[in-house]
Amino acid sequence: xxxxxxxxxxxxxxxxxxxxxxxxxxxxxxxxxxxxxxxxxxxxxxxxxxxxxxxxxxxxxxxxxxxxxxxxxxxxxxxxxxxxxxxxxxxxxxxxxxxxxxxxxxxxxxxxxxxxxxxxxxxxxxxxxxxxxxxxxxxxxxxxxxxxxxxxxxxxxxxxxxxxxxxxxxxxxxxxxxxxxx
Numbered sequence: 001x002x003x004x005x006x007x008x009x010x011x012x013x014x015x016x017x018x019x020x021x022x023x024x025x026x027x028x029x030x031x032x033x034x035x036x037x038x039x040x041x042x043x044x045x046x047x048x049x050x051x052x053x054x055x056x057x058x059x060x061x062x063x064x065x066x067x068x069x070x071x072x073x074x075x076x077x078x079x080x081x082x083x084x085x086x087x088x089x090x091x092x093x094x095x096x097x098x099x100x101x102x103x104x105x106x107x108x109x110x111x112x113x114x115x116x117x118x119x120x121x122x123x124x125x126x127x128x129x130x131x132x133x134x135x136x137x138x139x140x141x142x143x144x145x146x147x148x149x150x151x152x153x154x155x156x157x158x159x160x161x162x163x164x165x166x167x168x169x170x171x172x173x174x175x176x177x178x179x180x181x182x
Contacts, residue, residue, distance in 0.1 A: 002033045003145030005037040018044050022052055026059070038071045038174040046078035054086040062096040062133035071103035092122055097130055101137040108144040121148035127160040128182070136179045139164040143171065158182075 002024075007072060009017045021037050028034050029037050034126075041049050056068040067111035069091065073090045083106060104123065111119050140179050142164050163178040 001028070002028070003036050006033060006036040006040045010036070010043045015042050015044045015048060018048055018052060022049075022056060022068070025056065026061045026064040034067055038067065041071050042074045046075055048176045049080040050082055054082065057088075057091060058084055060097050062094075065091065066096070066098040066102040069099070071099060073102070073106035073109055076106065077123055081112040084112065084115075089122060090118075093125065097134045100126070101134060104137060104141040105108075108141050111145070116145050116149055118153060120145055120152040124152050124161070126154055126162070127156050128158045132179060133182055135160055136175060139167055139175060139179060143168050 006021065006022075006024075009021065021041050023039075024037055025034065028037065029136060031107060036086065041053070053068045053072050059065060069071075069087075072086075076083060081130075087103055087110070088096045092107060094103065098162070107119055114123040122141065123138060123141060139160070142153060147154050147168065150165065150168060153161050153168065160182045163182050167173050167178055168174050
């Protein structure tokens with residue numbers, strides 16, 4: 001029923017329900033419903049949704065922050081400057097893996113060209129940390145930033161950075177296998 005409600009709101013572009021949709025981020029347990037909430041929100045005017053989502057990035061509930069970041073990543077082309085300005089080091093370096101990974105995915109989509117190396121330097125502090133998923137996500141973030149950040153990767157001396165460098169230079173390599181060896 002919740003999935004159908006979010007689908008209906010998104011299909012109808014019923015912007016009067018945006019607050020309620022975003023409000024569900026912290027309480028919705030079903031992944032597929034959360035994805036439908038995100039889809040519905042992306043169908044609404046960005047001038048209404050982006051500020052609301054940015055405001056949710058300071059909520060102490062990790063699921064709210066990660067889902068808000070995930071949704072902002074889907075809106076990256078509509079408000080890149082606003083989104084970039086909202087992605088703090090607290091989010092990028094979060095101990096919560098879901099928050100950090102969502103922040104990385106959003107950040108690489110909106111980072112201004114002249115800020116890429118600076119972002120890479122902050123992300124490089126995360127090499128070797130966390131689960132397989134966290135490591136793989138970080139490597140993908142570096143890949144999305146492009147070859148100009150290899151200079152940052154090359155300064156790192158851990159196995160995770162070496163695997164990231166190898167994958168960035170040869171993207172046809174099996175990323176899962178590279179990260180599994182870290």
